[in-house]
Structure formats: C-alpha cells, structure tokens
Amino acid sequence: MSKLPFNQGQPQFIPLTSFIRYPEAEMLARSQAFYADIKRRKTIREFSAQPVPRQVIENCLLTAGAAPSGANHQPWYFVVVADPSLKKQIRAGAEAEEREFYQHRAPREWKDALAPLGTDADKAFLEIAPYLIAIFGQKKTVLDDGSEIKNYYVPESVSIATGFLISALHHSGLATLTHTPSPMNFLNQLLDRPQHEKPYILLVVGYPAENCMVPNIGKKTLADIASFL
16 A cells, blocks of 8 residues: 555646756767667576676666656556565466467467567576566555555556666666566466556566577667658
C-alpha cells in the first residue's frame, strides 16, 4: 500500500527551475552523442554471473520512476530478484510457459520470425544474470487507509518507464534482455504481488558473458519510422 505522490484536490504549482535550454549547436551535439551511445545497445542472451553494484540498479530504478504517467499515478512496481533460489523458480516457471508457447500456442509465422534470432524455450540466463527485474503495472493504487484509486494509461505509462530503465541501465554500462513469457501470472505468486498488478516484462540485467554473440541485425532508417508534415 502507498500514499499517492501528488496533491489531491486543489493542485499546487511551483516555478520550473530544472529545465536547461542549450545553444542549438550544443543541442545537436548532445542529440548525436546520445544516439551514438544508445545505438550501441544490444539485446543479449549470454550473461556473465559477475556481480553488479546494487546502488547502480537503485539509481536506474529511480530514473524509471521519473517517467511521465497518466495523471501522475506512477502505476508501476519493480521487483528486483538476486536470490539464486528464487531465480531458479522463476526460470522453471518461465520455461514451462515457453515450452507450451513453442509447442502449442505459437503460430508458424511467429516461429519463423523468431528463427533468425535463435530463441527457444531454454532460458538459462534467468539463473546466470545477477539481477532479474520484474516490471508490474498497477490497475489501481491501494492507499495506506485501504481506499483504492483507479490508475489510467497503465500500459503506456509502464512502457515509458521501462524505456527509461533500459536506457539508464545501458548508460550505466549494463546489458539487458526484455523477456516476456506469456502468461506471466506465475510471477505474482513467486514474488508475492497482488492480483491487481499485471506483470509486463521480466528484465534480465548484467554484464555480457565473455565472447558473447549477438545477431547481426539492424534498425529501420529514419525515413522508415518517421515523417515530417
């Protein structure tokens, strides 16, 4: 349960003092530098077991928590798992769902789309990587007094926060994998989360294994993803 991190009733406003306006030349340089850095990001499936400082994860989670959200309800919750026995249980649950998916639920075209990436039901990285971050979306916020408030734009808000989190982890020098076994309800039970929270993503976090290999794939061009009218 929690208290809402905003004022209910009459809104209060304060002067914007945190915004920094850069000269256009610096804006261009900063945008190019950020793109060059984020372009290096690769999804990996071969992780090292090397420990990662917890404070780095904490700072990245605070970054995720700074994301915009519907009505500022911040409808997300992150469960960080480092315990080996719990990671083993998560792997077992995820692989059970993945085997069912690959054997019975996945249409042929989806299997064909995944084939070049070499994915299958075996998810050893769930035990090897030092951290798993289960990302939940909250349909409602339960306050300390037991009252409930509906949350809005939950999938959109959680998606934005996840993007912030992945970018922050990459910026900090870590690699990630967005793992989405379906369904993921087993995470509610294993991680003791209420049913009004929906697990969206299991984010695998750590360093790449030595000699880690990644698919040689590219991204769409600007013309493919955007237009200016």
